[in-house]
Amino acid sequence: MPHLDAPTVIRTKRDGGVLSDAAIDWVIDGYTHGRVADEQMSALLMAIFLKGMAPAEIARWTAAMVDSGERFDFTDLRRDGKPLALVDKHSTGGVGDKITIPLLPVVMACGASVPQAAGRGLGHTGGTLDKLEAIPGFTAELSKAQIRQQLRDIGAAVFAAGELAPADRKIYALRDVTGTTESLPLIASSVMSKKLAEGARSLVLDVKVGRGAFLKTEAESRELASTMVGLGNANGVPTRALLTDMNCPLGRTVGNSVEVAESLEVLAGGGPSDVVALTLALATEMLDAAGIDGADPAETLRDGSAMDCFRALVEAQGGDLSRELPIGAASETVTAPHSGFMGDLDAMGVALAAWRLGAGRAQPGEPVQFGAGVRIHRTPGEPVAAGEALFTLYTETAERLPAALAELDGAWTVGDTAPTRRPLIIDRM
Structure with missing residues (x-):
């Protein structure tokens, strides 16, 4: 192998070149083990952000991240003498995107098993782990033995990636604070490295499109979906994707504990119609991918079986749903200046407001405020007096409120007519 060093690899991509397999393997291994510095990987990530990657580079980058750690295999697990129907779902990141929280118990109640390596917040989007850890006592730091036991006994485990794709864990945190989140190659390889390593036998992707997504245009999101579906299928994990709208936040809450509370409303048979609709659409795809016929996801919300599964999952991971969810002690309410209809709501503006309140991070490893977030009282098209x-903002640190209010300013309107409603599900791939 020719001699490799970080500056040469960086310059190659900076100048628009194609990284060799050897260079990709070397830089991923070097960064994982500390031989490539954060500053050097930051420069390379920015070069990739600006110059892109060829399909072969994305495939090799993904494989190198999978190979940086262990790969789970749950094919030996049985329930009632039958192999587990192992399936997972991943969202590319949205605003108010709490779908995983009600979705997993719905799928569990229908007979599938979900090994989910989940992430923390990235850029303006909230992380599933940050939300679930708002539940008092809940932990995502699970041993492999506990993951296996939960899959066998209750049908799901939500865990921090740990030794799965450790290179991605380090790169993920770096992307969060270096302005390199909105990169198709980096999104695709990050998602698929964890998903290929976690042990699911099939995968459903929720690829977001619009102002609150990492990739804003439908064309970019289609390319991302196609890339990830191709990576999954090439690695023996049948993969499909839904393209879904992310111009407006999902549901009526954006943050951490506020999204958990809304998810509990869905599991209790209520909740916002868009959250329910997307939960059931993704559940249908997951059950089909897992080969489970005849189950009715909607019935699990009506009969309480999904709520029972969520309680079992939370209890297994140390959480206590009998304790109150945290809510920020400082709050501010935004009111309507005049009557009319709520106009379009810019998902990015709401997301940045929640981030300013403390629901997200500005530095790697920084703690989030579980009680920080935004409650949306009127969604697009609803009448307003x-x-x-219109909004209530929550935070533990009152000095954060002015910056959050500034982000929200201009993200909403009240007009004389209701805006045209966009379809929630744009396409299926």
Whole structure:
């Protein structure tokens, strides 16, 4: 192998070149084990962000990250003498995207098993682990033995990636604070390295499109979906994707504990219609991918079996749903200046407001505020009366409120007519 060094690899991509397999393997291994510095990987990530990657580079980068750690195999697990129907779902990142929280118990109640390596917040988007860890006592730091036991006994485990794709864990945190999140090659390889390593036998992707997504245009999101579906299928994990709208936040909450509370409403048979609709659409795809016929996901919300599964999952991971979810002690309410209809709501503006409140991170490893977030009282198209509450902002640190209010300013309107409603599900791939 020719001699490799970080500056040469960086310059190759900076100048628009194609990284060799050897260079990709070397830089991923070197960064995983500390031989490549954060500053050097940051420069390479920015070069990739600006210059892109060829399909072969993305495939090799993904494989190198999978190979940086262990790969789980649950094919030996049985329930009632039958192999587990192992399936997972991943979202490319949205605003108010709490779908995993009600979705997993719905799928569990229908007979599938979900090994989910979940992430923390990235950029303006909230992380599933940050939300679930708002539940008092909940932990995602699970041993392999506990993951196996939960899959066998209750049908799901939500865990920090740990030794799965450790290179991605380090790169993921770096992307969060270096302005390199919105890169198709880096998104695709990050998602698929964890998903290929976690032990699922099939995968459903929720690829977001619009202002609150990492990739704003439908064309970019289609390319991302196609890339990830191709990576999954090439690695023996049948993969499919839904393209879904992310111009407006999902549901009526954005943050951590506020999204958990809304998810509990869904599991209790209520909740916002868009959250319910997307949960059931993704559940249908997951069950089909897992080969489970005849189950009715909607019935699990009506009969309480999904809620029972969620309680079992939370209890298995140390959480206590009998304790109150945290909510920020400082709050501010935004009211309507006049009557009319709630206009379009810019998902990015709401996301940045929640981030400013403390729901996200500005530095790698920084703790989030579980009680920080935004409650949306009126969604696009709903009638609004003058002086009526439109948003409530929550934080533990009152000095964060002005910056959050500034982010929210301009992200909403109240007009004389209701905006045209966009379809939630754009396409299936």
